Amino acid sequence: xxxxxxxxxxxxxxxxxxxxxxxxNVDMEMNGxxxxxxxxxxxxxxxxxxxxxxxxxxxxxxxENSWEYNSQEYWARNNYNIEQIVGLRASLIxxxxxxxxxxxxxxxxxxxxxxxxxxxxxxxxxxxxxxxxLKFEVDNINMPMGPRAELKKAKITENVRVDNKVxxxxxxxxxxxxxxxxxxxxxxxxxxxxxxxxxLGVLGIKKNxxxxxxxxxxxxxDDVIGKEITKEIKNFNTIDDYKLFFGNFLGNYYLIMIFPxxxxxxxxxMYLPGSSWNQTSVLNISTDYEDYYGRKEYASxxxxxxxxxxxxxxxxxxxxxxxxxxxxxxxxxxxxxxxLGVWVVRESVRKALENEFKTFDDKSGMINYARALALRNFKxxxxxxxxxxKLLKKKKEQMKLKQFI
Numbered sequence: 001x002x003x004x005x006x007x008x009x010x011x012x013x014x015x016x017x018x019x020x021x022x023x024x025n026v027d028m029e030m031n032g033x034x035x036x037x038x039x040x041x042x043x044x045x046x047x048x049x050x051x052x053x054x055x056x057x058x059x060x061x062x063x064e065n066s067w068e069y070n071s072q073e074y075w076a077r078n079n080y081n082i083e084q085i086v087g088l089r090a091s092l093i094x095x096x097x098x099x100x101x102x103x104x105x106x107x108x109x110x111x112x113x114x115x116x117x118x119x120x121x122x123x124x125x126x127x128x129x130x131x132x133x134l135k136f137e138v139d140n141i142n143m144p145m146g147p148r149a150e151l152k153k154a155k156i157t158e159n160v161r162v163d164n165k166v167x168x169x170x171x172x173x174x175x176x177x178x179x180x181x182x183x184x185x186x187x188x189x190x191x192x193x194x195x196x197x198x199x200l201g202v203l204g205i206k207k208n209x210x211x212x213x214x215x216x217x218x219x220x221x222d223d224v225i226g227k228e229i230t231k232e233i234k235n236f237n238t239i240d241d242y243k244l245f246f247g248n249f250l251g252n253y254y255l256i257m258i259f260p261x262x263x264x265x266x267x268x269x270m271y272l273p274g275s276s277w278n279q280t281s282v283l284n285i286s287t288d289y290e291d292y293y294g295r296k297e298y299a300s301x302x303x304x305x306x307x308x309x310x311x312x313x314x315x316x317x318x319x320x321x322x323x324x325x326x327x328x329x330x331x332x333x334x335x336x337x338x339x340l341g342v343w344v345v346r347e348s349v350r351k352a353l354e355n356e357f358k359t360f361d362d363k364s365g366m367i368n369y370a371r372a373l374a375l376r377n378f379k380x381x382x383x384x385x386x387x388x389x390k391l392l393k394k395k396k397e398q399m400k401l402k403q404f405i
Contacts, residue, residue, distance in 0.1 A: 032127040033060040034157070035093070038070035041116035042094060042145065043199050045213035052211055054112050055096035056154060057145065058124055066121040072143070073190050076347035082250055082338055086144060094148040095126045101211040104201070109211075111154045116200045117170065118160045127153035140277060141215040141304040143341040165189075170202045177204035178224045185225050191346060195221040215304070218342060222307035229314040230294065234263060239322040242360040244370060247352030250344055251275070251335025253377070254328060254352040255370055256313065259363065259395065261325040262292050263317075266391040267309050268327075269302050270380065274334035283380065289390040304342040305330070312349030327391050329370070331378050363395065 035058035044053035059066055068074065069088045097108045115122045129150040138144045165187050169180040180203040181194050199217035201209045212220065238260045245256040266289040271278035278284045288299035288306045299306035313326050328349070336344075360366040367386070374382045386392055 035059045036066045036121040039115045039118040040070040050101040053096045055094040057092040072343040089144040090146040095151045097151045123157045125155040138339045141342045173206035219304040226311045233323045239324040242366045244358045247355045249348040251333045252348040253331040257327040259325040263323045264325040269330040271332045275332040276339040305345045308346040316353040
């Protein structure tokens with residue numbers, strides 16, 4: 001069993017976590033500071049829309065590696081643990097102000113945008129209206145955040161460097177936001193940068209630009225990229241055999257079954273008792289599905305996790321230049337004691353698909369292996385879950401051309 005550090009008071013409800021000892025180096029009385037943003041801007045969704053909170057996130061001092069405080073992909077590649085990530089995120093002060101999503105003439109917003117589009121960490125001078133509130137907030141979509149305070153003044157104290165490709169997309173007033181996101185994705189920009197640009201309202205046709213709450217922009221960018229890759233893989237032949245992948249990251253275990261059929265996708269998320277979002281004594285399960293023709297409605301059961309999981313799967317199929325039907329089972333264990341945001345899902349799936357896979361001659365062999373694996377590792381009989389699988393039901397009922405030959 002993974003021991004939760006004594007100094008972290010974890011709340012699995014959708015409420016802030018109050019963790020005073022995490023902030024032992026934060027001066028609660030300070031009314032300003034010089035810091036360097038990773039760069040990161042957070043746009044909150046808790047106010048009555050179209051009002052939003054916009055926050056400039058930065059440490060309260062200049063630190064050499066502030067980029068590391070917002071580098072999800074780096075954390076995953078280097079296998080950071082929850083304690084390390086919580087420590088980094090708790091060090092970011094959220095200096096925020098209120099505005100409206102269509103208010104593009106706000107002086108603070110201009111500063112926030114300039115920081116947010118930056119290529120490297122940006123030095124900032126911050127003056128606060130009130131004392132810092134020592135709260136640490138978690139969310140199943142957003143990354144955790146540390147102390148927050150109301151912004152009085154903000155100033156950028158250096159020239160901000162912007163990548164030429166980002167400038168190109170921002171300056172194209174006739175380019176749709178989805179086209180801009182896909183262009184930058186293909187150029188190798190990280191997921192966190194793409195969702196931030198969408199959130200800042202600097203992408204899209206000029207007259208339609210507006211701020212997008214961060215939690216919405218993360219899911220939207222995953223969905224936009226996923227839809228574009230889906231169009232591409234539907235031109236590929238189906239994968240040759242049945243494959244099963246298994247892997248984990250930060251207490252999130254993924255069992256991924258790939259079928260040699262046209263593209264379909266289904267996700268089952270299982271939250272074990274004691275995990276980050278399940279403090280009951282029973283197993284919680286959510287599921288969503290799409291057939292070859294895609295979804296018309298938001299995946300309201302598995303929410304942002306659906307689009308992040310699907311993106312990781314689609315990236316694998318694109319690289320393999322194949323299409324397939326894919327059934328994913330997520331097991332969230334008590335090891336995942338503090339929710340860190342939906343990026344964990346995306347990176348967990350990518351890690352699982354980098355592992356060595358098992359190959360099977362038929363569907364039943366793969367499912368039997370998956371059942372044994374889940375029983376051994378999680379004491380869960382997935383047969384009781386898969387009876388509700390739309391993907392498997394369709395595979396059972398659908399007649400194939402070769403059956404008539």
